[in-house]
Amino acid sequence: MNNNLKEEIIRTSGVNVLKCMRCGKCSGTCPSYGEMEYHPHQFVYMVEKGEIDKLMDSPSIYKCLSCFACVERCPRGVEPAKIVEAVRLAATRRQGGNHLTAEEIPCIVDDDTPGQLLVSAFRKYKK
């Protein structure tokens, strides 16, 4: 239980985790469900329980596509993607926490790679 981190996540996300009724619809609609160790409904539950460190160390935080499907479809307006975003930011803001570096880019790009892809990835994976 890490109360400082829990408070930070709740503040930066603006999410009230207590509204969640554990229906699992967010995870059911998540396009990255199959790629994740912890799924969107578990993010909400684990933040409520203060289990932030486990989430920050999980590759699941980089699997969210920011597609807003869970935000749109949550029947309680919990908006789980905002929790995932806050946890990922807490992780990438740590020293050495970047998930993407400029050095990786030449191996990734091809002749058609849109700039939009690179700026988006840097916004999500690097601080």
Next chain:
Amino acid sequence: MTFSYYPGCTLKTKAKELDGYARRSAEALGITLDELADWQCCGGVYTTAKDEIATKLSSVRALMSAKKEGNALVTLCSACHNVIKQTKHELDTNDDMNLRASNYMGCNAREAADTEVIHYLEMLRDVVGFDKIKEKVVNPLTGRKIAAYYGCLLLRPGKTMQFDNPENPKIIEDFIRAIGATPVIYPMRNECCGGYITVKDAEAAKKNSTAVHESAAGFGADCIITACPLCRYNLIKAESPIPVIYFTELLAEALGVK
């Protein structure tokens, strides 16, 4: 009628045709798109975190510039539209964001939220009108079966974007009908292509994009149209069996200005 216009970074490089066809078509429809002189990249994705202010300032500046010009702001790239519209909403509803953005900018940032932001498709629907477009079509795309790919960013979050029904949209299908073609409705039209995960996990992106183009092709489409350069890139990389092109290309073709 004149609008301020925000093209965004990718429309100046890898998606020049999305921009070029849009400009020519607008001209043919009697619309002047006045490119903002000092626009900066929107950052590609909106950050929902309450304490991320600097990453939203380019959108605040774009909104402010359009306000100074006295125009509504037209966007074209789905991502730019999403980021700018969500930033406008945040300025409007979050006092802390407004205070901190105002401190950065040295002015009252909330004034920027007065600027109306409309996507090019909304301009076609609400300003020009699909009936009017139908009248202007010189080369109707009769017999073409077109799948509209909305993806995520035009539609969600629905409360903020106010673009169309986020679960059962029809604006692009109405556009397809206006240019004389036949829309193909398919289940995956508002699901994610995989987005930026391509840089780290190309296989994951491919799974998402494959589900989209298989759905469209399976329902009989002979072409997919989009407003998003990244959606297009991901679908093509996932070896879509049918062409994936920008909706503005079809508009220009139908209006005879391609």
